[in-house]
Amino acid sequence: MARFRALKTELRSMLEQPDWEASLPQIVSMPATQTIGPLMSFFLFGGEMKWRAVTAFGLVMGQLAKEDIEQARIVMRRLLWHMNEESGNIGWGIAEAMAEAMFNNATLANEYHRMLHSYILETTDDDNYLDHPPLRRGVYWGLGRMAMKFPELMLPSVRALSWGLQDEDGVGRGLAAWALGFLGSEANIPALKCLLEDTCPVELFDDRKTHCTCVAQLAQDAIKQIEYRCNNT
Template sequence: MARFRALKTELRSMLEQPDWEASLQHIAAMPAAQTVGPLMSFFLFGGEMKWRAVTAFGLVMGKLAQEDLEQARIIMRRLLWHMNEESGNIGWGIAEAMAEAMINSQTLANEYNRMLHSYIRETSDDDNYLDHPPLRRGVYWGLGRMAKKYPELIRPSVRALSWGLQDEDPEGRGLSAWALGFIGTETNIPALKSLLDDTCPVELFENRKVHCTSVAQLAQQAIEHIQSHHTVD
């Protein structure tokens, strides 16, 4: 227990530094069995610390998947359990961590991308749809993050992300628009244009920095991405 507390303090100190990115490779080189728990505990902090911990977690998982794929799968299943209401956990940062793990491992992406998608897909059967708006934001962000790297893998999520443009949660709408910018088509543009007067603020973590933007700005950016891609095609 003392070792765990000491490691948690060490990791927190590294991630709180202005040059926290310089510590990422060092954290990734540490044994995953020791770092996964402390990093997950930092998801609850919110803000910059959550995002930094999610980033470090993804690198740890990418390395683990190369060295011990089965152990990486066990941790991914642990994340899925945390998203389950029966687990008794709220799930803060879990969807984001799943996405970041998949960003760092094509194998994990191939195996678990559908699970991430399931959290915003409503069906007539028992489904995984998340009723809590802050948790849906994490899924929208995760799908957008993955869509930048694996557009073909995430393209089946276009319909669900389109529904997300009408989410009751403003940040959910903005993050859905951002994600659609990477995999949407011209058929999504009218719905995106309907958000151009939506000035609700959105926090977006991109390129390892937190950006303060708005639903309207993200919708405009998505429209430009889609039109640019269509022009190139």
Template sequence: MARFRALKTELRSLLEQPDWENSLEYITSMPATQTIGPLMSFFLFGGEMKWRAITAFGLVMGKLAKEDTEQARIIMRRLLWHMNEESGNIGWGIAEAMSEAMLNSKILANEYNRMLHSYVRETTDDDNYLDHPPLRRGVYWGLGRMAKKYPDLMLPSTRALSWGLQDEDGEGRGLAAWALGFLGTEANVPALKTLLDDNTDVELFDDRTVCCSNVAQLAQKAINRIEQRRMDA
């Protein structure tokens, strides 16, 4: 327990620094089985610390998946359990962490990508749809991250993201629009245009920086990306 507290203190100190990115290589050099727990505990902090911990977590998982794929799978199943109401956990940062892990491991991406979009896809069957808006935001963000790197793999998520444009939660709509920009086609443009008057503020973590935007701006950027892909085709 003393070792865990000491490691948690060290990791927190590293991630709180202005030059935190310079510590990522050092963090990933540590045994993954020791750093995963402390990093996950930082998800509850919110703000910059949450995003920095999620970034580090993804890199750690990427390395672990190369060295011990089965252990990485065990941790992914642990994340899935945290997303389950029966676990008693709220799931803060879990969807985002899942996406970062998959972003850094094609093996994990191939195996778990469909689970991610199941959390924002309502069906007539017993589904995984998340009723809590802040958790859905994490899924939309994660799908966008995945779509940016693996657009072909993530094509099945397009429908769930198009539904997300009508999410009751403003931030969710904005993040769904942002994500859809990496996957959508001209068929999605009319729905995106309905958001161009939506000025709901949205916090977006992109390129390892937290930036402030709004739904309309993110929808317009998504439209621009889709139209640019059409011209490049």
């Protein structure tokens, strides 16, 4: 326990530094079985610490999957359990961590992307749809993050993301629009245009930085991305 606390303190200190990215290679070089637990505990901090921990977690998982894919699968199943209501946990940061792990390893992406998608797909009483809006935000972000690297793999998420444009939660609408920018087609543009006067503020973590924007701006950017892609393919 003392060793766990010491490592947790060390990792926290690394991630709190202004040049936290410089510590990522060192974190990845540590035994994943020792760092995963402390990094997951930082998800609950919210804000910048959550995102820095998610970034580090994804890199650690990418390395672990290369070295021991079965152990990486065990961790992914642990994340899925945290998303389950029966676990008694509130899955703060879990969807984002799942996405970042998959972003860093194609095998994990192929095996688990459908589970991430299922959390915003409302079908029956027995589906995995997340009723809590802040948790859906993490899924929208995660789908967009994965779409950056695996657009063809994530195409089945377009329908659910298009529904997300009408989410009751403003931040969710904005993140769904952002994600659609990587995946959507011209058919999604009319719905995106309906958000061009939506001034709800959104904090978007992208390129390892938090950007303050709004739903309307994210929708406009998504439209431009889709139009550019359609005109150049």
